[in-house]
Amino acid sequence: MTWTVIKRHGEKMTIYDYLIVGGGIAGSVCARELGKRGKKCIILEKNSSQSEKVCGGGVSYKALGMLEKTGIETESLFLTDSKRITGHIIFQDGKYKEKIYEGGKISLGIRRALLDGCLICAAKYYNVQIKYGEEVKNVFRTGELYEVNGFWAKEIVWASGARSIFGETLNGQSIGLSGQITAKTDLEDNRFHYWYFEKQNSEKYFWAFPVGNHLWNVGVWSRNFERRLKEDYQYCMEKFFLNRTIGEWGYLRKPRAEFLGHCDQRKEDCFRRSGIGDFAGTCNPVNGGGIHYAIKSAVEYAERQQEESFTP
Ligand SMILES: Cc1cc2nc3c(=O)[nH]c(=O)nc-3n(C[C@H](O)[C@H](O)[C@H](O)COP(=O)(O)OP(=O)(O)OC[C@H]3O[C@@H](n4cnc5c(N)ncnc54)[C@H](O)[C@@H]3O)c2cc1C
Numbered sequence: 001m002t003w004t005v006i007k008r009h010g011e012k013m014t015i016y017d018y019l020i021v022g023g024g025i026a027g028s029v030c031a032r033e034l035g036k037r038g039k040k041c042i043i044l045e046k047n048s049s050q051s052e053k054v055c056g057g058g059v060s061y062k063a064l065g066m067l068e069k070t071g072i073e074t075e076s077l078f079l080t081d082s083k084r085i086t087g088h089i090i091f092q093d094g095k096y097k098e099k100i101y102e103g104g105k106i107s108l109g110i111r112r113a114l115l116d117g118c119l120i121c122a123a124k125y126y127n128v129q130i131k132y133g134e135e136v137k138n139v140f141r142t143g144e145l146y147e148v149n150g151f152w153a154k155e156i157v158w159a160s161g162a163r164s165i166f167g168e169t170l171n172g173q174s175i176g177l178s179g180q181i182t183a184k185t186d187l188e189d190n191r192f193h194y195w196y197f198e199k200q201n202s203e204k205y206f207w208a209f210p211v212g213n214h215l216w217n218v219g220v221w222s223r224n225f226e227r228r229l230k231e232d233y234q235y236c237m238e239k240f241f242l243n244r245t246i247g248e249w250g251y252l253r254k255p256r257a258e259f260l261g262h263c264d265q266r267k268e269d270c271f272r273r274s275g276i277g278d279f280a281g282t283c284n285p286v287n288g289g290g291i292h293y294a295i296k297s298a299v300e301y302a303e304r305q306q307e308e309s310f311t312p
Pocket of ligand 1: 021022023024025026027044045046048053054055056057059060121134136160161162164165174175176177178186227255257258259260261276277278279289290291292294
């Protein structure tokens with residue numbers, strides 16, 4: 001691995017090959033993939049540590065398979081306070097549909113702070129550096145180099161989630177509101193549960209995912225921006241979740257709303273070359289599989305960079 005070091009005002013400066021804005025799923029996987037290819041990477045993350053994100057914490061078996069392909073051993077994720085998920089249940093128009101994943105495939109219910117922490121560790125294995133508490137607000141270009149928060153790099157990768165650092169959002173972004181609840185329930189704790197709560201409207205659903213021991217991630221998702229998201233959440237909580245709890249319950253993380261980054265990944269123009277993860281609009285609008293697409297876009301970005309560096 002080569003580190004380019006230049007002297008500026010008599011000070012030694014490291015020049016990174018890639019500076020990645022955001023230490024979420026896409027940022028950490030991309031940095032690891034680039035690091036694996038001998039690139040010197042730094043991640044700047046605005047939070048001061050791995051914090052709990054607004055996310056359902058449902059990691060599909062496809063996403064786990066993708067991580068495995070990159071060489072990340074995912075079995076250890078099941079050793080944390082997380083849940084093995086072997087199928088899902090959908091309640092719609094008075095009907096109940098259960099799907100057990102074929103071939104014994106296993107998905108994962110987990111808190112994002114745990115998952116993101118593991119992915120950062122996996123990136124560090126390839127000498128990726130991460131700086132917490134570094135919110136990127138400006139990027140400066142000097143000649144061939146970028147300067148961001150006093151760090152210098154040849155390339156920048158945007159992995160800042162559903163919003164760009166300049167507050168830009170994509171057309172047609174959907175929105176979700178979720179919280180984490182500690183409760184005993186009579187729901188099966190090896191299933192993702194979905195309820196479509198408006199008749200013949202599959203553009204909104206309520207979910208309850210087990211993400212730890214007596215720990216549930218519950219929330220509502222809407223395909224279109226909704227002002228009545230909180231009301232929908234309260235309605236669904238009472239109608240579908242609270243009547244399934246046994247004894248006391250409480251919030252580990254109070255409900256918060258966040259955009260999801262998809263426009264529609266089936267349309268090719270959705271992908272932006274400079275961005276990965278939700279910012280590139282990769283989230284799946286049907287099953288909320290944003291984590292899978294965040295990983296996919298990160299891996300593809302690193303592969304494209306390698307191909308380009310081989311092209312004469
Ligand atoms: C309510 C809700 C529920 C969801 N549930 C699921 C689910 O169950 N399963 C699933 O697969 N997907 C789910 N998603 C989608 C999933 O959360 C995203 O697709 C995934 O987090 C995208 O990863 P990412 O790396 O692009 O972004 P993120 O994981 O959001 O990471 C972006 C990182 O960038 C940092 N950052 C942002 N701006 C800056 C800045 N200016 N400077 C420095 N750092 C910055 C952020 O702090 C963050 O750590 C859900 C989304 C929402 C909103």
